[in-house]
Amino acid sequence: MLEKLFNYPAVLARHRKAPLFDERNSYLAYRADDGCAHETLLRIARELLQVVQILNIPSTSNVTPEHIRTGADRWARQQCRRGRVHTLKWSRKLFIQVATEWLRFLGRLEEVVIEPPLFAGLIEDFTKWMESERGLSLITIRNYCWHVKKFLHWCEDHNRSVSTVEILDVDTFLASCGDKGWSRVSVATTAKALKAFFRYAAQRGWCLPAIAPAIQGPRLFSQEILPSGPTWKDVNRLIDNVATDRPQDIRDRAIILLFAIYALRSSEVASLSLEDIDWENNRISVFRPKQRRTQTYPLTPIVGNAIIRYLRSVRPQNCRREIFLTLKAPIKPLSVSGLYNVVSRCMANVGLHPIHRGPHALRHACAMHLVTEGLSLKEIGDHLGHRSTSATRIYAKVNLPELRLVADVDLGGLS
Template sequence: MRSVGITQGENRFLRRGIQWLRFLGWLDEPEQEHHAHHGEVAIFEKWLRQERGLSTATIQDYCGAADRFFFWLAGKGTPLDAVQITDIDDAVAAEHRRGAWSRRTIHDYAQRLRPFFLFAEARGWCRAGLAAGIMAPRFMVDQIVPKGTKRDDVLRLLASVQGDRPVDKRQRAILMLFVTYGLRAGEVVGLRLDDLDWENEVIRVRCPKPGRTHVWPLSPDVGNAILRYIREARPTGLGRSLFVTSHAPIRPVGRKTLGKIVRDRLAGISVVSGRRGTHALRHAAAQHLLDQGMSMKVIGDFLGHRDPSSTTMYAKVNLAALREVAAFDLEGLA
């Protein structure tokens, strides 16, 4: 007798069907749960997008923190205009007691509440001075050394995408960008066909913040992987985004898709513990450059760090020095 549960193939079919219905606008999805101050957060979100021009990821972080605070505040029955700094302190402390977040995550949560309360103060929604009183838990940047994927695992990861399937060609190009340049997921998502200057052998990368575009030398191995994907695997006539989904409905890939690619590929080579997202490959790229003797200044420029201790001018990069980095022996990554 057949089990009541559905098979993996059936589950995949259902997911694809739901994607199609959502794409066509035919999916009647349940409304998300809202708190009493959903309207204020929506106004804040619109301001961040239209007036500040922040990236979608940053807007989601700020608004997500505000939503989380108001869902917590609903349990106390306190309106926004009566919120005190002790309420904000209690909300942050509650996350600490819950024990599900790291100290860094709790620190970021408190920091992300500040922009909303600055906005709310300017509009008279809450008491003045709340934003200035928000004290994020102490967290030293160098308190935890970032854990990147081990070099041997990076080599095995790239070896796992040597196949001739279209999905392998796309994923190899994506992984080469992460491993070689240490790009962020948002930077890879934002790449367009026009960002590849084949004649001058450079690639333009837009940081998910307004007004910043970086130029990196295009290494032959990365260029060949991208070119193979474009010529042999990328569907045509679907806009200028470099990477698109491999299944219908075809559209530009998102950050979550890239994270899933990395996690699934690492799981495929039996790497199932530790940090396994796209940022782990970024840390692995930085560690490799450091092991090769590159200075922290050059590494900071190469990874696009904003910290002044890494680079004094974020947008000005020494291409000559970076070409030395791009020319490094990839030690089997090609």
């Protein structure tokens, strides 16, 4: 691989004479297969040369992170003395990053084994119960576990165990979440997760049975959880803004159209695979994790054309089956957080700053657009993939024109 990167014989000879040539060469080949650009490979190769010379890596034993940090400090100081950099920060950071990833690839990094927390077994049992007994979706289970772990870490910091927790401890924790700037809805979600956990813990005899019924989150008012999103006019402006020939915009336009037209959730777009699109019959299949079933939609021309353009001209050549990938190495599927960043960035580019800036804002915008178009709540719920009409009913509150008509009805003098 190094022969492909360096043309000058003297430079190539310097790399060949340095220690661990085969190990460096195989790592560069691995990064090339992973989709790294030529310039990136050059930067890694040059940095690896400094890594092996400064660390003086033994032929057999592993290398500790402390050894890497010491070498990074030495290298950064050398760069400053030579006038190549003005601060230690970036030279040190690049040295540590390249050395760590290379040694981990070789299996020669002596990483510190982090012991699982004492409550790991409790979380595992709680997860199985939510999945098998309550039939909750994987997303809900993950969210509940996240909130419960936050509380159990807090308990460890305050020398509390599940068996000794009192309702005052739960109230103190919820209050601390509010003090950190959590919204009332977030605190209420935490309270709901803790109530479920302590209900299960009481069944197992881990805690006092009176804790779960006593947990109360902050009161949520009816207008507090109304869905919010950009207007449909703003959504069209958002779509038009990414109608360019830039590779990033070509990909992002296909993503935004899926969120806006089909009101998909982030996890649903992230998991879309090439096999989910039936080009012959113009259909797209989406796995709904909450319903635990696949829902099929007609593939509209605007969405189909956007995806085709992305697949043909932008999507990196890769064996992954997920549709949406990163455009720079390492090439991997876009995560849920990555999709949030895509939508949030595109909204900011057109001056949109709603309360919620991620994909869920486009889901709400789609739902409100369907309401104004006159579709029934049942039809809207089917489109959104809701399991019950109660989840869709909230969108009736935001149809202000229809509510004004109701307010104008003559009740014949009744008061």
